[in-house]
Amino acid sequence: MILTTHALAGAAIGKNFDNPWLIILLSLAFHYIMDSFRHGEYLDRKSFFKNTWWKVVLDLFIGLTIIGVAIFSKNFNLRETSIILLGSFFSMLPDLLTVFYWKLNFKILEKIFNFHAWVHKHPPFSPERAWTFRNSLNDIIFSLVAIFLLFT
Template sequence: MFLTLHASAGALVGELAPSPWLALLFGFLSHFPMDMFPHGDRKMGDRAMAHGGHHVRKYVVLILADALVGLGILAAGFALGKFEHPWYAYLGMLGGLLPDLIVAIPEYAMFVKKSERVALRWFYRFHNFNHNKLITAFDLPMRVGLVGQGLLLLLIWKLW
């Protein structure tokens, strides 16, 4: 699932939370059910890690572009006054992104540093199990996944 969608869903559930801490928690928890649905981008990271070099750079550029798009969309939401509780929405957004940020730590250690000692390996395994549970049996082509994620993003924005 693209970061833009995780951030938007996190902001939405954060906005609905009764406290800042629950906004962060709800955003964090919103990440996992979204990752369970087939979304067409699973092979991108696998391909980048397997081939290395320019594939990894391309993957990182895509992640950064996704983050910038998400930041732009959410900045527009803040600027247009879409949030009644902007601080809660911000914390929910942060919570929605946190699982992917946490997973980056063991991924870096395992795939870039080739380390045997990996911090947060248990979280990496949990996240991958959750992320691949349905996708392993049924994944979508990348184009279909992008359309599906775009439609889900529009739905989230409509709910605001």
């Protein structure tokens, strides 16, 4: 799923739990659970750093902006803000590790990379993972639930 969806889910977990270790565990677990649902990706065979970096930046920016609006409008204190950001960071971490493995080929990350690939039901570059509205529905639903949990 896109980073915005993962970041929002982690923020919602951080907002609704108190124990940082539990938040880290749940955020990581939810990344893989959410990735097992059908979802489109904006990365394809033609994706290179040059034509993709701005999509990643925009994706991150949208997620973090919504979380920022929640933090300011709900007046979360420093501790609440920290664990919300902790949740969103760990929710996005598996994708960051995937990029590290993919680009830098760190051997120790291979198992994590394989597990991440395995939770995806549909193979890479299949029509079910194309960047279409139909494939984005689960991202939209998860994001809306997370926004609801974050703002209420």
